Amino acid sequence: MKDVAARAGVGLKTVSRVVNDEPGVTPDTERRVREAIDALGFRRNDSARVLRKGRTASIGLVLEDLADPFYGSLSRAVEEVARAHGALLINGSSAEDPERERELALALCARRVDGLIVIPAGRDHRYLEPEIRAGIATVFVDRPAGRIDADTVLSDSFGGTRAGTAHLIAHGHRRIGFIGDRPGIHTAAERLRGYRAALTDAGLPLDDARVSQGSTAPERVRSAALAMLGGPEPVTALVAGNNRVTVTAVRVLAERERPVALVGFDDLDLADLLGITVVAQDAAALGRTAAERLFRRLEGAADAPEQVTLATRLIPRGSGEIPPSP
Template sequence: MTTHYGARPTMKDVAARAGVGLKTVSRVVNGGAGVTPGTAARVAAAIGELGFRRNEGARMVRTGRGGGVALLLEDLADPFSATLGRAVEDVARRHGSLLFSGSSSADPALERELALAFCARRVDGLVVVPAGDDHRYLLPELAVGIPAVFVDRPARRIEADAVLSDNAGGAREAVEHLIRHGHRRIGFLGDRPHIHTTTERLRGYREAMAVAGLPVDEAWVVTGPTDAATVTAEVDRLTSGAAPVTALFAGNNRITFGALQRLPALVARPALVGFDDLELAPLLTPGLTVVAQDPAGLGREAAELLFRRLDGYDGPPQRVVLPTRLISRGSGESAPAIR
């Protein structure tokens, strides 16, 4: 067979070169089952020799898919978001789909703008780490068949699939760990109070204190901005005065960073447990004790759920909760300092 210069090779050309049927080529190209490794290798060799490329436009018409899914994160540069996003991308690639990503910068208005812009460009579905607390703007998109899976935090004011960490359980385990090491005055440093992860982690903190029969002074509970200046100021306040806290539970990695910047300057350094692991946590002195989430697992579960929806699953919205893990490295194991 001779392919004319400039002509685009077709599946028929590949089938003839490989000596197989057209359906066999289609299975190989689209990742289908039922092809022996030897036959798949012959088809792959023919594809390489001919320079064949799948016609995505035709596939879109045939399958009704646009060939891509969208991921909305708070910050693409954040390590947690980067790991989650890579996992979503890996699943999308296995399903023959492109991934488009955008950052909301924790701005509900920008989240809405990006989500609707992706939908206007005919993405097949959305994976959303939400910034806002009202997702009714997605109802028209859901109604026309664009599924959305929310990850890390659930959707608000609509029913939708969600993949979450066990935030309350992880926080409870962290505070119980500090209590076992002798701490009774434990401070909670959290993100903004309306955020789902903040409320759940605060719930876990309060539950652990209550089970241990320990009172919670509301002055020990801080929720709000997580910039370094605010966090260091709150660390100073919590660790000073007549009855300072002897341990801190930091509600996310941004807060942990802020606390770590301040702790070396304190005369009596409090014990510290952070929620979210940090890449350099084992290298600190002492090593940082953390409640580790599984961002890759969150991304993978969310993406697989999205593609199940795209493949026709129409059951009720699901909520998947992944466990967390306490990693002891030293910062959360010190006994209360004597004052």
């Protein structure tokens, strides 16, 4: 830094301000410092910065599967907020395995990230209490934390599925099936609850034969859909619990001669071209809200943990408006 200061004709403090993006430097002075930095090949020593400030300018994100478009959008939004705060994002996928989630989260803490954003796979997050007490800010997103109080950002899974099911009922459907993710997952349980609430609101019976929860693997979803579409009283409409279920449901329904209505939870690529009615949640808004909450904590906010629930949006595109077959 001394060489940079000498070449630019400024003091060490001015170089420090430019390097750390601090205010108080005129545009002309900043230009001279940056030209000196480029000419000398200066690189900031982040290790020294960590020792001085007690921060690593990095945050961790533990999600289910980065290959899933929903989590990809969420991760990108978190990264944009982190970048705006001069921080690096490090992420990893838990593959819906509670033990892997724990390992990833603690490994990130061991690498001294300043904060964590976690999409929970498990139901007990007391293992993070020592890290939180040590100053690692933590926000949970998409699902609430288990057995600890923490900031949480959710989508309205209950209200969204309730609206999607009510939409099918309004178009004349009385036999509606629901295919969702594993029942232990918070969002899956909330979406099933919304489906059942809509049926109850309309005075329709709850039939367990028209509900299937489990793996979102195509074989399992296909089997569940075919079972509901067969028999003496087949369903005339389906509610898909997430985008992976929707994709398989679309393939199954495309093979049938008689049309069956479909409402999917989560938007997906080409859904507009294929005419798929969806309950859309804003993955980017989830990630952005969680990241902004995290940096607010890092900046010293000490209010009680809160839960923020973001609204979903029903987007009619055709598949949810198909009337029941006679």
